[in-house]
Amino acid sequence: MLELHEICRGFSGKQVLHDVSLTAARGQLTGFVGGNGAGKTTTMRIILGVLAADSGTMKLDGAQLGATARSRFGYMPSERGLYPKMKIAEQITYLARLHGFSKSEATARAEDLLGQLGLGERLKDPLEALSLGNQQRVQIAASLVHDPDVLILDEPFSGLDPFAVDLVLRVLVERAQAGAVVLFSSHQLDVVERLCDDLVIIGEGRILAAGEREHLRRRHGTLRYELASETDLGWAATQPGILVDSQEENRILFQAESEVAQQLLSQAVQRGQVTKFGPVLPTLSEIFREFTTDSTDPAAENAQEAAR
Numbered sequence: 001m002l003e004l005h006e007i008c009r010g011f012s013g014k015q016v017l018h019d020v021s022l023t024a025a026r027g028q029l030t031g032f033v034g035g036n037g038a039g040k041t042t043t044m045r046i047i048l049g050v051l052a053a054d055s056g057t058m059k060l061d062g063a064q065l066g067a068t069a070r071s072r073f074g075y076m077p078s079e080r081g082l083y084p085k086m087k088i089a090e091q092i093t094y095l096a097r098l099h100g101f102s103k104s105e106a107t108a109r110a111e112d113l114l115g116q117l118g119l120g121e122r123l124k125d126p127l128e129a130l131s132l133g134n135q136q137r138v139q140i141a142a143s144l145v146h147d148p149d150v151l152i153l154d155e156p157f158s159g160l161d162p163f164a165v166d167l168v169l170r171v172l173v174e175r176a177q178a179g180a181v182v183l184f185s186s187h188q189l190d191v192v193e194r195l196c197d198d199l200v201i202i203g204e205g206r207i208l209a210a211g212e213r214e215h216l217r218r219r220h221g222t223l224r225y226e227l228a229s230e231t232d233l234g235w236a237a238t239q240p241g242i243l244v245d246s247q248e249e250n251r252i253l254f255q256a257e258s259e260v261a262q263q264l265l266s267q268a269v270q271r272g273q274v275t276k277f278g279p280v281l282p283t284l285s286e287i288f289r290e291f292t293t294d295s296t297d298p299a300a301e302n303a304q305e306a307a308r
């Protein structure tokens with residue numbers, strides 16, 4: 001398990017991480033979400049050791065995180081950094097060589113990995129000849145080529161089409177199932193919701209919520225109820241204690257205390273055939289919005305930057 005404990009970091013006297021504590025377990029995908037400027041990249045760079053924390057501690061499997069453990073880390077930075085004119089297989093092979101693999105092993109690893117990422121037909125193409133999404137897949141291959149024990153990926157899914165998202169996901173899940181820690185940041189909440197077992201939500205440099213995805217959905221956001229019937233539900237919206245989120249003729253989505261919702265159900269049953277009734281858990285987007293309104297506001301972010 002990767003653990004961060006009360007990590008603080010400032011730039012030019014301005015604090016951007018405030019006591020950031022988080023965990024990312026082996027064997028599963030942990031999504032790191034937050035608005036622009038929330039502190040994801042800074043946190044990831046501190047995990048990597050590219051940037052120093054001002055205070056706080058980091059551990060991997062209970063031991064202080066140091067250079068030896070980090071040599072088995074894989075990192076995909078948000079600023080992509082491969083050679084545009086080099087053939088992609090050569091490039092990944094070269095990186096594998098840097099990690100100590102023999103020439104034949106390095107070539108085999110590069111070709112295998114690029115094949116898994118759907119680039120088997122493009123091995124001899126220079127990076128710059130690929131579309132941006134395909135260049136991104138090469139970047140992901142670069143972070144994976146040495147079979148990392150801990151994978152830190154900054155926005156790995158941005159710019160990928162749904163097919164590529166699934167390909168990359170398959171590779172990441174495989175790594176996680178082999179026991180790696182996989183932590184990735186993303187703005188694509190629908191993707192994170194679908195992919196991640198665990199989530200960490202950061203806003204303005206503070207951890208706002210963290211934990212298992214379904215647990216977070218049950219614990220945060222607004223609980224609503226859905227009621228559907230074969231008869232018109234127009235009467236339901238006017239009942240006391242009901243706050244309507246959306247309404248169609250035979251369906252209503254509303255907020256209410258549990259007893260009020262049950263009373264509404266009883267009334268609906270008396271009036272006709274109820275086809276659906278149950279709580280609707282908030283989506284990750286809704287939870288995220290609830291937590292991060294301020295930090296996702298571009299005006300707030302610009303004001304922060306201007307104040308620096």
Ligand SMILES: Nc1ncnc2c1ncn2[C@@H]1O[C@H](COP(=O)(O)OP(=O)(O)OP(=O)(O)O)[C@@H](O)[C@H]1O
Nearest residue numbers: 011016034035036037038039040041042043304305
């Ligand atoms: N080298 C730096 N010097 C000064 N300020 C910095 C530096 N790096 C990051 N910051 C500031 O720290 C804050 C957090 O930035 P960071 O890049 O970690 O956010 P992020 O969550 O990754 O955002 P995004 O989703 O937009 O990439 C921002 O306000 C940013 O301007």
